[in-house]
Amino acid sequence: MGSPPPPEPVEGTATLRRSQRSRTRRLPRRAAVGRRSFTSTMRALEELADAGAQVSVHVKDLDTEAQVLTGDDHVTLPIAGLGVVPLLIEVAARFEAGTLDPLEIVDRSSTDAVTTSGVWRNLRTPVLPLTDLATLAAATGDPIAVNILLQQVGHHRVRERIESLGLRRTAILDRFRDERGPDDAPQVAVGTTRELAGLFSALVNSQVVDAAVSVQVSEWLSLNHDLSLVAASTGLDPFSHDHDAHGLLFINKTGRDRGVRAEAGVLAGPRAGISYAMVVGFDDLSIAHRLRVHDAFRTLGVELMEYAH
Template identity: 30%
Template sequence: MSSSTEWSVLAVEIGSGEVLLETAPDLLLPTASVGKLFLLHHLAELLDDDPSLARRMLRKDSVAPVADSGLWQHLDAPALTVADCARLVGAVSDNLATNVLLDHVGLAPVQAVAARSAPGGSMLNDVVRDVRAPEDPPMLSIGCAADWVHYFRTPHPTVLSWLAPSTDLSMVSSAFGLDPLAHAEPVPAGPADALQVWSKTGTDDGVRAEVGLLEVDGRRAAYAVICRFEGEVVPVLRRMREYGTLLLDALRDGGSGLEAYDPGPGPAR
């Protein structure tokens, strides 16, 4: 792995507060789509105040087309409800749904949510853009592991419902053995285990990030693994899976998995 690779990692067991994984948790790095969580949280709070907002229809042509992640750009439906747009963001990190929602609620209120809920400086900087001009923010979002673990220690339940079917299990969650298309409910993970994960990932050139909440047989850990790198992505994904194994073992074994599993040379833990 390149010497220029940077990691921000933290995992904390929610019940005890025990730190399970830790590497530069306050280091701010690019986090790509992870910052969309601030949008989802703002929407969840708006729905708390006005549940009828969930049924409001939003048109896909209210914003400029945007490519890459998501399904709505490939669907015939010209409009979706606010709730369905949020579900698309949670499940497939839908870029078009993200921009339609941001157009509806505004970026400034979402950034206000980030400012009050992420003391370390994590932020959604902009809408999603196919091309970033010099006058645009250089990256969609920034974040540090400490902020996201802080968030997932007391997450909004509606946000969790939107994240439950997230299909991207290519990073930390690749260690959990889940079906990427069918894991919204707890699944057996051993003789006595029931496992569930709620996660949001971010992918960009030289960026891989996953933040979330893992529950194993009633024990929960909030976690965040963020990496900025140069060169090959495969070693980064391999290390992220190793972190996932460490986390899973720690929840199963009360922390003994941290000593029992050595990921080899790399970031401290």
């Protein structure tokens, strides 16, 4: 799908750009909103880009709306399980409107099994209410829970919700599968870091559908257990981080697939609040390749903490 030319960066924004024709282009460096720079993050992403990875990042200050760090944030990339966020928004909106019963019991056998990951496949109970499936989807990215929620609300309804939110380059393409055949969509979901960071900013500002829906989705996402990428630098407890003793507000969602790592979220501390999104597409040829990507996410996490705390 085509992408519009990136906008000119506002003054004080750190930028990262990689030419699609030359992987050796060096990346500009500027101070971040006169307060903190993201030079270590830019250096890490620059190295990944020079090695052939696709990188995209967007960081925005929640108070000033200023773009703190941008890099190819208009480019649509695979985001794997991060695409569950628009689905959760549609589910919460249907709960709120009364058109979907949160206590409706569903059986996991109502959709095809996914045996490669997830929590529910290991539980003895074969049935759960829809509200518990939303919790599982947000907290663990459980693929069977996601697939049943998508089946319940309808793919077309999620697509309409995404369009109503003004997300032009974000889409859920398919359900989770053990194997993808030639007739299946190549990815679960795609999106841009600009739109994803904006979506998380709107969630915490109660601007997604309405305040009740925004709060419900934020509460679900606050249960996310995957704090291994950007969030690794927060020091939060993966299983209990919604009431931090040091005043951190944090919600996030990650996406993982072969050669894909993605994360978006909000981090707010005593000094500032920021929304962020980062996606890296890479050749997952070895553990070393994968760890270099994970290190870049954690570097961003360190500099986000310096900015907010």
